[in-house]
Amino acid sequence: MKHKLLLLFLAGAALLLATEVRSQHEDIPYQPVSNICQTCLCLSTQDVDHRTHFNLDCSVRNFEHILARWPEQFGSQAIASGAASEIVVSYSGNRIKLLQQLPATNASLTLSCRHCGLQDLQAPLFMDVPNVQALYISWNDITDDALVPDLFRGPFRNTRYEPIGLRDLDLSHNRIVRLDRRLFEHTPHLTKLNLAYNKLSSLDEATTASIGSVATLQRLDLSHNGLMTLPAQLFSKLTSLRFLDVSGNEFSTMPASLQLLGKSLVQLNLAGNAFLSLKENSLQGLVSLKRLNISSMPSLRSLEKGALNLPALEHLDCSRNSKLERLELADLLSSRNLSQLDLSWNALTTLVINATGSSNNSSNSTNETWPRLRRMSISGNPWYCSCELFKALELIGLNHIDREWDGTEARCETPYLLAGSPLSNLTAERICKMVIPKKYREVDEEPPRFLRRHYIILTAIIASIVLVIGLVIGFVVVCVRRRLKGSDYGVQPIRYTSVRGSNLSQFSQLQPVSVASKFNNVHAGSSSGVTTGAANA
C-alpha cells in the first residue's frame, strides 16, 4: 500500500515536471489554419505508385509561427496513413523566432525554415512526426543552447523514446560553437549532415563524439568553420562516409585522420585551406577517391611527388592556386580513369611527365595515358613553351584541352619569341625543332625577379662608387683650397691683374725685359713664349 502511494506520488511529480518542461513554450500561439490555402500555396499530386505528395509553400508570408494543423485539403486519411504519403512544407523567409512542435502526421515530412531568424527550437520537435525525413534550418541564428538531445526524440512507447526517421539535417550558416555529445542519439538514420559556416573552430571532445557517433553518415560538410585539424576520433566509426567537405578552413597540414576514411571516401573538398605544400603520402590510402578539389589555396607552392597517387581519381580541380609552381604530373599517370583535369590559373611554367614505364611514343600514347580524359584546362598559367612542355602535353593529349571552359586560352608567356602565342597554335614538332636565339634564351631562362634584383644590386654598387668618387674629389678640392689660401698663390689672381696692370703700363713704357722677368716669376717660365710674343708685338 505504502509502495503504491509512493509510486503514485512519484508518477504525479514526474507528470508535473514533464508538463512544466513542455509548458515552457505552451502558451505561444500557432498561426491560424482556416483557409490557409488562400494564404499559402497548397498542392497535392499523386505519382504512378499511388503515393500522394503534398506541398505546402508558406515562404515569405510574414508569419511569426508555424501552423497548428495540416490543411484540411490534405485529408485526414492521407495524413495518418504514413508511408504512402509525403509532405513538403516551407516556412522559409518568415520571421519565426521559435520553431514549435510540429502537428502530428505519419507521412514522411520535409521541412524548411531558412532565413527565418530562428533562435530557438521547441523540444521535442518531432514527437508526433516519427517519419520526418529532412530538416533544413540554415541561415538562422541557432546557437548551441537550442540544440539539445530531446529535440529529436520520437514518441514514447513502452519503455523508451522511439527513434525518428531524420536523414538529412542542414544546420549551415548558424552560430553553432559546439554540439551536445548525445545530440544524435534519437536519429539512427542520419546520412547527411551540413554544419558549414558555423563556429566549430575547435572540435572539442563532446562535438567530436557527437558527430562521430552517427555511424550511418554518408555526407558531412564542415566547410568554413575555421578548423585547424580533424581529431582521429571523428572518423573512427564513420565507415560509410563518402562525401567530405572541409573547404574554407585553416588546415596547414593534412589531417592524418583522413586516412581512416580510406575505403569509403569518394569525394573530398580541401579548397581554400592554408596548405603550403601537399607532402608525399598525405592522401595515402584513399583508394576510392574519385573527386578531389585542391583549388583556391593562396599559399600552396608545390605538390610533391607521391602526393596525388590516387588510383581511382576521375575529377581533379587544382586551379586558382596563385603560388603553385610545381606539380608532379607523373603521379596522375596512375589515375587511369581521369576524365576532368583543371590546372588553370596557377603559377605553372611547365609540366614534367617522367613517364618511366609508359611509352614515350607520342603518336599513340595520347589515348593511352588517360583514355577517358574529356576536359582539361591549363589556361591562365605563365607557360614556358619548351620542347619538354609540348612533349608532355602531347602525351596527355593536347587535343583534349578545353578552350571554352572559362573562355580563355592557354598562352605562352616565355620565351620572348613565343610570348602571347596560344598553345593550341603550336606543336611539339615545331617547338622541338625551333632554335631559340641565345640572347633571348639567357634572358628567358632566368626568372625576371632575379634579373631585377641583379639590376638593383648593380645600380646600388654604381651609385655608391659614384658617391665615393664624388666625396674624394670634394675632399681633395677642399684640401687644395685650404692649402692655396695658406700660400702666396692664393692671392695670385689679384697679383696677376696688378702685374697685368703694371704690364700695360710697362708696355706703354716699352720695357720688354722687365715684363718677361715678371711673368717668369709668376708662371715659372711656362708662359714665357706668350710673354715673348706679347713682347714682340
Ligand SMILES: *[C@@H]1O[C@H](CO)[C@@H](O)[C@H](O)[C@H]1NC(C)=O
Ligand atoms: C500513426 O500510426 C500509428 C500506428 O502505426 C497510430 O497509432 C497513430 O495514431 C498515427 N498517427 C497519426 C497522426 O495518425
Ligand SMILES: *[C@@H]1O[C@H](CO)[C@@H](O)[C@H](O)[C@H]1NC(C)=O
Ligand atoms: C572546388 O571548390 C571551390 C571552392 O569551394 C569551388 O568554387 C569549385 O567550384 C570546386 N570545384 C569543383 C570542380 O567542384
Ligand SMILES: *[C@@H]1O[C@H](CO)[C@@H](O)[C@H](O)[C@H]1NC(C)=O
Ligand atoms: C575505372 O572505371 C571502371 C568503370 O567505371 C571501373 O571498373 C574501374 O575499376 C575503374 N578503375 C579504377 C582504378 O578505379
Ligand SMILES: *[C@@H]1O[C@H](CO)[C@@H](O)[C@H](O)[C@H]1NC(C)=O
Ligand atoms: C625521372 O625518373 C628517374 C627515375 O625514376 C629519375 O632518375 C629522374 O631524375 C627523373 N627525371 C625527372 C626530370 O624528374
Ligand SMILES: *[C@@H]1O[C@H](CO)[C@@H](O)[C@H](O)[C@H]1NC(C)=O
Ligand atoms: C623513348 O624513345 C626513345 C627513342 O625515341 C627510346 O630510346 C627510349 O628507350 C624510349 N623510352 C621509353 C621509356 O620508352
Ligand SMILES: *[C@@H]1O[C@H](CO)[C@@H](O)[C@H](O)[C@H]1NC(C)=O
Ligand atoms: C612509335 O610507334 C610507331 C608504331 O606505333 C612506330 O612505327 C614508331 O617508330 C614509334 N616511334 C618512336 C619514336 O618510337
Ligand SMILES: *[C@@H]1O[C@H](CO)[C@@H](O)[C@H](O)[C@H]1NC(C)=O
Ligand atoms: C596506334 O594507334 C592506331 C590507331 O590509332 C592503332 O591502329 C595502332 O595499332 C597503334 N599502335 C600501337 C603500337 O599501339
Ligand SMILES: *[C@@H]1O[C@H](CO)[C@@H](O)[C@H](O)[C@H]1NC(C)=O
Ligand atoms: C584516340 O583519340 C582520337 C580522338 O581523340 C580518336 O580519333 C582515335 O581513334 C583514338 N585512338 C585510339 C587508339 O583509341
Ligand SMILES: *[C@@H]1O[C@H](CO)[C@@H](O)[C@H](O)[C@H]1NC(C)=O
Ligand atoms: C594561330 O594560327 C593560325 C593559323 O596557323 C593563325 O592564322 C593565327 O594568327 C594564329 N594565332 C595567333 C594568336 O598566333
